[in-house]
Amino acid sequence: MPKLWSRTVEEHRRSVHEAIVDATWALVTERGALAVTMSEIAETAGIGRATLYKYFPDVEAILSAAHERHVAAHLERLAELRDRGGTANERLEAVLEAYALIAHNRARHGPPELSALLHRGEHVARAQQQLVDLFRDLLADVGSAGQLRDDVSPNELANFCLHALGAASNLPSEDAVRRLVEVTLAGMRPSLR
Amino acid sequence: MPKLWSRTVEEHRRSVHEAIVDATWALVTERGALAVTMSEIAETAGIGRATLYKYFPDVEAILSAAHERHVAAHLERLAELRDRGGTANERLEAVLEAYALIAHNRARHGPPELSALLHRGEHVARAQQQLVDLFRDLLADVGSAGQLRDDVSPNELANFCLHALGAASNLPSEDAVRRLVEVTLAGMRPSLR
Known part of the structure; x- marks a missing residue:
C-alpha cells in the first residue's frame, strides 16, 4: 500500500x-x-x-474505549501541570487539586452505572499506576526541597494521595474538595517533632 | 405457634x-x-x-450474606475499640489503625474476584456510612479536646479517613500500614499557622 x-x-x-x-x-x-x-x-x-x-x-468495549480516552486526557492535563513553572511544592499542590477536582466531577457528572461497569478494566489499573508514578516523582522533588516528611517513601505517599483524594467523589462542593487537598498535603509535611 | x-x-x-x-x-x-x-x-x-x-x-446472594456478616463483625470490633478507655485521641488512633489493618488483610486474604462482585451491594453503602459515622463521632471528641484541626468538619475528615486508609489495600506490610495511619492522622492535627 x-x-x-x-x-x-x-x-x-x-x-x-x-x-x-x-x-x-x-x-x-x-x-x-x-x-x-x-x-x-x-x-x-x-x-x-x-x-x-x-x-x-459490544457496548462495554466502546465504553472502555471512551473511558480510556477520558483518562488519557486527564493524565495529559496533570502532566502539563507537573511540568509547569514554579517550585516543586506549588506544582504538587496544582496537580493534587486538579486530580481531586477530576474525581469530584467524575462522580457528579458521569453516567450513573458506568463506574461499576468500567472500574475493573486493565487499563484502569494501568492509569492508576501512571497516576501514582506522576505523584511519586513530584513528591520526590518536594522531598529534595526539604518540604516533605522523610519517614515515609514518596511511593507510599503517592499511594496515600491517590486514595485520600478519591474522597472528593463524595464531597458536596469544590470548596470541600480544596479542604480535602489541604488535609492531604498537611499529612505529608515534614514532622516537627 | x-x-x-x-x-x-x-x-x-x-x-x-x-x-x-x-x-x-x-x-x-x-x-x-x-x-x-x-x-x-x-x-x-x-x-x-x-x-x-x-x-x-444464587451464589452471589450467599456471598453477599457472607460479606455482610464479615462487615458486621468488623464494625463491632471497631465500636469496641471506640468505647474502650483512654483519651479520645488514643481511641481514634486505635480505631483508624484497626480499620487500616482490616483493609490491608481483606485485600491480601480475601478471595480474588470477590470485591468486584460484592462492592456494589446496598449493604456496602450502609456499612460505609456506619464507618463514617463512627469515625466522625470520635473525631468530634478529639476536636473537643483541642487536638483536631478546626477548619474542616469532623464529617469531612471522617470521609478523608475512610478513603485515605483504603490505601492500605495496596501496601506490602503492616509497618507500611502503620505509616499510612500516621500520615492520615498528621493531616488532621491542628494547624500551627
Missing part, C-alpha cells in the same frame, strides 16, 4: 472510531449505560450495524 | 443459614468466586439442593 493511502485509511478508521465513541458517550450519558443498544449507537454515529461490529464487539 | 417452638424453628433456620454461608466461603476461598456452584455448596453444607434454594436464590 502506498504510504499516503495507508495514512488515509488509518485516519478514516480513527475518525469512525471517534464517532462511535462520541455517539455512545452521548447516549449513555442521556440514558444510563445499561439502556443503550448497538443498533442505536450505529444509528447515532451514522454508520451501519455491520461496520460498528467491525470496530467493537 | 408456641413461643418455644418458634424459637427452635428460628434457631434451626439460623444454623442452616450459617452452615450455607460457611460452606460457600470455604469453597470460594479455595477456588475463586466464579468457580463454585449451588450443588457443591449444598453438598459441602450437608443439605439438599431444594433446601438450599429455600434460603438463597
Whole structure:
C-alpha cells in the first residue's frame, strides 16, 4: 500500500472510531449505560450495524474505549501541570487539586452505572499506576526541597494521595474538595517533632 | 405457634443459614468466586439442593450474606475499640489503625474476584456510612479536646479517613500500614499557622 493511502485509511478508521465513541458517550450519558443498544449507537454515529461490529464487539468495549480516552486526557492535563513553572511544592499542590477536582466531577457528572461497569478494566489499573508514578516523582522533588516528611517513601505517599483524594467523589462542593487537598498535603509535611 | 417452638424453628433456620454461608466461603476461598456452584455448596453444607434454594436464590446472594456478616463483625470490633478507655485521641488512633489493618488483610486474604462482585451491594453503602459515622463521632471528641484541626468538619475528615486508609489495600506490610495511619492522622492535627 502506498504510504499516503495507508495514512488515509488509518485516519478514516480513527475518525469512525471517534464517532462511535462520541455517539455512545452521548447516549449513555442521556440514558444510563445499561439502556443503550448497538443498533442505536450505529444509528447515532451514522454508520451501519455491520461496520460498528467491525470496530467493537459490544457496548462495554466502546465504553472502555471512551473511558480510556477520558483518562488519557486527564493524565495529559496533570502532566502539563507537573511540568509547569514554579517550585516543586506549588506544582504538587496544582496537580493534587486538579486530580481531586477530576474525581469530584467524575462522580457528579458521569453516567450513573458506568463506574461499576468500567472500574475493573486493565487499563484502569494501568492509569492508576501512571497516576501514582506522576505523584511519586513530584513528591520526590518536594522531598529534595526539604518540604516533605522523610519517614515515609514518596511511593507510599503517592499511594496515600491517590486514595485520600478519591474522597472528593463524595464531597458536596469544590470548596470541600480544596479542604480535602489541604488535609492531604498537611499529612505529608515534614514532622516537627 | 408456641413461643418455644418458634424459637427452635428460628434457631434451626439460623444454623442452616450459617452452615450455607460457611460452606460457600470455604469453597470460594479455595477456588475463586466464579468457580463454585449451588450443588457443591449444598453438598459441602450437608443439605439438599431444594433446601438450599429455600434460603438463597444464587451464589452471589450467599456471598453477599457472607460479606455482610464479615462487615458486621468488623464494625463491632471497631465500636469496641471506640468505647474502650483512654483519651479520645488514643481511641481514634486505635480505631483508624484497626480499620487500616482490616483493609490491608481483606485485600491480601480475601478471595480474588470477590470485591468486584460484592462492592456494589446496598449493604456496602450502609456499612460505609456506619464507618463514617463512627469515625466522625470520635473525631468530634478529639476536636473537643483541642487536638483536631478546626477548619474542616469532623464529617469531612471522617470521609478523608475512610478513603485515605483504603490505601492500605495496596501496601506490602503492616509497618507500611502503620505509616499510612500516621500520615492520615498528621493531616488532621491542628494547624500551627
